[in-house]
Amino acid sequence: MTLIYGHRGAKGECPENTLASFQRCLSHGVKRCELDLHLSRDGELMVIHDPTLKRTTGRRGKVVEHDAAELVTYDARQGGPGWNRPCPIPRLEELFEQCDFEHWQLEVKSASRVRAARTVLAIQELAERHGLLDRITVTSSSREVLRALNRLTPRLSRGLVAEYAWLDPLKVARHHGCELLALNWTLCTPERLLKAQKAGLQVSVWTVNEPALMRRLADFGVDSIITDFPGLASTTLGTR
Template identity: 25%
Template sequence: MNRPLVIAHRGASAYAPENTMSAIKKAVQLGSDGIEIDVQLSKDGHVVVIHDTTVNRTSNGNGKVSSMTLEQLKTLDFGSWFSKEFKNEPICTLEEVFDYLKDWDGLINVEIKKEWFQFNSIEKRVVELIDKFDIRNKIIVSSFSTLSLLTIKRLDKDIPTGILYSSPAKEFILLAKLFKIDAIHPWYKDVTKDMKEAAVKGNIKIHTYTVDDVVEMKKLAKLGVNGIITNIPDVALKALNNL
């Protein structure tokens, strides 16, 4: 049995502050097969790596990411909330991440975060950066926004995409087939044997999130998922390499 890819969620976010270069470097160091990060657009059009629409939870600042320039975001401390060891950890840009990972041979999962009815040029900027670093062969762009994924496909049909969702709806496999989306990214508790069979028939991969329980990891591996997104990639690798 081929084990699933172990994809570090927001970097190795159990060991370093999520979506920072420290978490990304830790994920590489631990031997992760892939790294998942979240991206949004700053006020001045830079693709920055952060999950929330505001900086409040993961920095010492306040306010919306979209209302701050990159220069303003770079003045904030994105590490101290996690531990003193990471004091003054700056926000990173997608460009900085791609530059760091350009010679790494793992999968980079870029998740586009968008609020409903938010219209900006983030998809265009992400595609431009993928082009700049010529890393199309190790990228998957995912989002809860079908519109974002369709925009990516319109800009470059060869960039792999994955649709995220948190309900056990088989319609998402039909949606993926209809829109030529390459993978589904369901919540791990929603993954079933039927879903796996339907995905195989549609030539669609399953990358499931966010799995930190070893028993669940093994169960999902036996079901045949293609990737497991986890905060603890070292634990996952140890568990799945012994199957």
């Protein structure tokens, strides 16, 4: 059975990585989500994809140059589907408190050694406080982040985000003790999928928005798909 993850909530239907987006995902009966994290200047985990504010809020500067209390006042509905009310950048803690997902893929973008360490420790602390350690997989394409997860937070499940074919994603995932491989759908051949699953990896494929592609990947036997349209995926594959 192929599970469904809402990409940044329900990115195709709502402003991405906002509370409204994650609530929309849940409203479709889709109980799994993927989101992106950056640290604020004062070390809080903020749910936003880019390191800069421009694309989703229209503001200048980087996430890390602002405190969390400022960031949660910024309206992050730019560049997405039309939306009639403000959608602030959320703290991860707010989502943990308000959204009852069965599983979360938390993607951490590339980071310096120090920032990677601070980020994974903050995730572990928050997950422990909310009793969600067993419902989280921290994913990244960054070796620095994966090394920090191994070194500092071995209790956190981890996953490799693989976008390009120039390196062997299975080898990299195994090297870093990953349990999940988040694979760009263009890299998901039946051969690679089978090899990954035989190696004990869960394979989550992104970003899958076309019904025909959803069905094809489900037929291949992928463990999950990540989609901008969780409602469409639910209708296409059945709520899983």
